[in-house]
Amino acid sequence: MREIASRVNLGPVESEALAQSALLHHYAPEVLETETLNRLLGALRTGFPPGATSAFPSRAVRGILERFHAAKPDDPAGALAQVVEVANFFDERLEFLPFETVNIEQIFDELDWIAREGFLDPALVAILAGLRQVRMQELVDQVQWLPVFPAVLLRALALTAEEDSSFSQIEEVVRTDQVLAGHLLRVANSALYGAIQRIAGIRQAIERVGVDTCRKVMMASAFQPLFVSTTLRELWQHSLVMARLTEGLAQLCGRIDPHEAFLAGLVHDVGRLAFQKLRREHVGDYRRLVEGGCEPVFAELVLCGFEHGAAGAEILRSWTFPEHLIEAVQQHHRPETGDSLLGAALYLAEDRSGSREDLVSPARMSLAYDRLGIPLENPDGQGEPPDAGWLDFLVGPGASPTVSSGAR
Ligand SMILES: [Fe+2]
Ligand SMILES: [Fe+2]
Structure with missing residues (x-):
């Protein structure tokens, strides 16, 4: 107004x-x-x-x-x-x-x-x-030149699908990227793994942290370069929290691959990232609306006619992500527009993360809980994210990802 x-x-x-x-x-x-x-x-x-x-x-x-x-x-x-x-x-x-x-x-x-x-x-x-001045293509174009490595993300995901993916297959992917290799060694040598003896070899690092953690490090390391500026640190922190929350909900639901859920949580707000990269006047309009009290989703609908879930889906499509991950991101604030289980998990995870990107909708909450087949109340704390303290170093000094606990 x-x-x-x-x-x-x-x-x-x-x-x-x-x-x-x-x-x-x-x-x-x-x-x-x-x-x-x-x-x-x-x-x-x-x-x-x-x-x-x-x-x-x-x-x-x-x-x-x-x-x-x-x-x-x-x-x-x-x-x-x-x-x-x-x-x-x-x-x-x-x-x-x-x-x-x-x-x-x-x-x-x-x-x-x-x-x-x-x-x-x-x-x-x-x-x-x-007020609607931003076209979808303008947003999608924003991320094309950014230093993200979707190929590594997708390779890491593909390895999760192969139950018997060997250490050498993972080693092969890690060797393609120096930063990724450095992150993996840092995790393997951290106190979390009781690292008394320092290791320098990628194979040893994979053996120490395990295949599962290694895959998560691969995904997070490949995606992190998009969030290097200090203004985007909060969004990156939120993405890490979402990865853990969505993985937790996938485990609770039992019908969603937790590895896919982790990746979906990491990339779910890539559309929001694109909004931050718009031309200065559009970013100014966007920030003014948000600072004036509009939720980000509302501001996006006013300025573009679509929200960041739809924009994120287009970006993932341009990175040739699998269609069901694209659908999940597309529906993560609008679960009623499809039937994606992962989209419903993302919707609930957004709420549990306390991100307040949109007004809470009881109708959508109930739809998402029904679709996942999990109870509305969750007093035992089931579905809370598994401990992933090893991700904290990716956030940077002085910032540690926090998760709002408790189901609503
Ligand atoms: Fe989000
Ligand atoms: Fe979102």
Whole structure:
């Protein structure tokens, strides 16, 4: 809403009144009495100092809310209430997506139609639609030149499929990359493996850590170079946490390959990474929306008409990933759009990681738990990620991956 307000040249006071109206717009007109509104606003605004509410809500906020509920568009407050109306309609349509098969284009068509019928301001609808400026190909192009080695990722995954993959096959892959070999030696010589005697050979390192851990090091090492900048460290940390959580859920479910789950967790947000690499003005729009209180998925839908799951799927397709991994990433915030078990596991893992990339949807949560066949409540802590402390060194100094525990 702030974004629309800024594009109709509203001043800071009117913009602030609109932002406060947005927080309160769900409440019935009967509670528009000043003191009640002050208390509600105090409860809704994080960090709103208690006792400092006397200036809020201003008369302007109450005016906007009265017009919003009474639909009287013929006065200045009514014009501002129209901004709330347009933003509210769009938001509510997005919230209904788990229950119906419409896409974002159809939602914008509906908005257009309602505006033509005279129920919404066509100029404001045009502004909202005009915020979509980023095309899918533009995002996919962002990652083409980045130093990632999908071939190593896929080779590591292929080796997981071969139950009897020998040490020499793995050794062959590790030898193709110096950084990867260095990471493996570092893990093998770490205190986690009680490394009293230092080893320098790749074969010995594989024997010490075991084939399973070796494959994970391969995957994580191949993907890490995408996240070298300090601004992306948090996203990398989240990807490692997700790899462990998704692997844990796969083990709990029993019908998903845990190795694939680990890889899916690592790469699930590659679409978010691409958003960070957009042209400066688009990144600016994106950050402004997120800092203004929009969840990343919402901001992406506003700016692009698709979210980072869809973008990530296209990127993985360009890296020739297997189709079922592509589908899982595509569905990781929209499990209702397909039937991927791994997509549902990623959806739940996102929630358990506490990443807050999208609003929590009870409908999607219940669908994901049903699909995996695991109970909604998980008091025994089953499905918690296996200990993978050896991954911590990939995050860098001073940062250790943490996992929010407990199922919701
Ligand atoms: Fe995520
Ligand atoms: Fe995500």
